Amino acid sequence: MEKTEMIYGTRAVIEAILAGKEIEKIMIQSGLTNDLIKELITTARNHSVPFTFVPQEKLKRMSTRNHQGVICVLSAVSYASLDNIIDKTYGAGKEPFLLLLDRVTDVRNFGAIARTAECAGIDAIVIGEKGNAPITSDAMKTSAGALNHLPICRERELKKTMQYLRENGIRVIACTEKTEKTLYDTNLTGPIAILMGSEEDGIADNLLRDADELARIPMRGKIGSLNVSVAAGVAVYEVIRQRG
Numbered sequence: 001m002e003k004t005e006m007i008y009g010t011r012a013v014i015e016a017i018l019a020g021k022e023i024e025k026i027m028i029q030s031g032l033t034n035d036l037i038k039e040l041i042t043t044a045r046n047h048s049v050p051f052t053f054v055p056q057e058k059l060k061r062m063s064t065r066n067h068q069g070v071i072c073v074l075s076a077v078s079y080a081s082l083d084n085i086i087d088k089t090y091g092a093g094k095e096p097f098l099l100l101l102d103r104v105t106d107v108r109n110f111g112a113i114a115r116t117a118e119c120a121g122i123d124a125i126v127i128g129e130k131g132n133a134p135i136t137s138d139a140m141k142t143s144a145g146a147l148n149h150l151p152i153c154r155e156r157e158l159k160k161t162m163q164y165l166r167e168n169g170i171r172v173i174a175c176t177e178k179t180e181k182t183l184y185d186t187n188l189t190g191p192i193a194i195l196m197g198s199e200e201d202g203i204a205d206n207l208l209r210d211a212d213e214l215a216r217i218p219m220r221g222k223i224g225s226l227n228v229s230v231a232a233g234v235a236v237y238e239v240i241r242q243r244g
Contacts, residue, residue, distance in 0.1 A: 005074050005136055008067040010036045017043050022075040024134045026051035029059055029069030040070065048156065050129045076140045080151035082161070085124045086168050095191045096170050097122050097239060102158060102207055103131040103198035104228055110135070111142025112229035113196070118146035120236045126153045126161060126193070162210050165193050174211035175235045176203050177225060186215040188239045196232050 007016050013026060014036075026044055028037065030053045044051045059071055089096045099117050104110050110133040117125055133139060140147050155161040162172050170191040175183070195211060197203030208214065217226060217234050226234070 005076070006063065007072040007074065008063065008065050008070070010040050010068050010070045013070050013072040014040050014043050016072060016074075017047050017049055022078050023049050024073040024075040024136065025049075025130075026070065026072045027054045027059060027062075028052070029056050030054060032069045037069070048129075052130070073134055073136070075135050076137050077135050077147050077152050079154045080124060082124070082126060082153040082155060082164070085151055085153060086165075086170070089123050094123075096168075096193075097191075098124055098126055098165070098170065098193040099232065099236065100126045100158060100161070100172070100193050100195040101132065102128065102195065102203050103200075104196065105131065105133050106199055106228075107133045107136070107139045108142045109133070109199065109227065109229045111139045111144075111147070113232045114139070114143040114150055114152075115146040116229070116233045116236055118143070118150040120240055122150070122236065124151040124153050126155060126158070128158045129154055129156045131198075159206055159210060162193075162195075162207065166212070171212040172210070173235075174203050174208055174214045175217065175231060176208060176214050177216050177219075178202070178208065179214035179216050181213070181215055182218050183215045183235060183238045184218070186213055188242045192239060194232070194235045194239065196228055196235070199228050 007013050026049060028051055059067055062071055086096055099122050114125060135152065165172055170193050172193045172195055173186060173188065174195040176197065195203060195207065217231055
């Protein structure tokens with residue numbers, strides 16, 4: 001990770017938040033409870049900036065600089081407003097096509113998915129506030145520059161986001177092996193959002209229950225699943241095929 005992607009020290013991170021910097025996440029050393037740390041936490045919450053508490057050893061591995069127990073990782077992209085994306089898409093006479101990612105943690109997978117999404121003309125990728133791959137210069141490089149053109153929306157809770165999408169006429173199709181129905185037997189026309197899950201355990205159960213439909217990619221070999229970036233490509237281009 002390049003040094004230019006990080007900000008060190010409690011006061012410097014507070015100022016970065018107030019200045020409107022695009023922040024991927026803030027890591028705070030576990031056990032710190034002084035007034036400045038409390039101010040940082042309050043500021044982060046008020047500005048919907050993700051933060052987490054980590055062991056001192058992790059911060060030491062990330063940097064040898066005097067970080068005062070706080071390291072802020074900057075995002076390589078400016079996050080877009082989901083409201084604006086939906087309004088703009090409908091306003092242009094188009095049917096929204098979104099990709100939702102639940103805890104895709106590998107930077108290379110995320111970059112590859114972004115590259116496919118941009119090539120396919122997807123309107124935006126939507127991610128949760130926590131548990132996703134950091135959007136750093138490594139992700140930008142893996143995406144072959146696609147992240148310069150593709151809007152990324154970061155939402156606090158994907159469960160609530162899915163409800164919001166339905167309220168706006170957008171169906172959520174969960175791509176999962178936990179169903180008998182295949183993508184090719186599923187109606188993927190109209191306003192749609194494809195939901196993809198993590199590399200480790202797929203889509204979280206609470207999100208699966210809230211999806212409008214579940215659909216799987218047929219498997220013919222001995223291995224039971226595809227890499228998530230490959231699976232996303234299959235699902236995305238099936239939508240394009242059905243849209244004609």
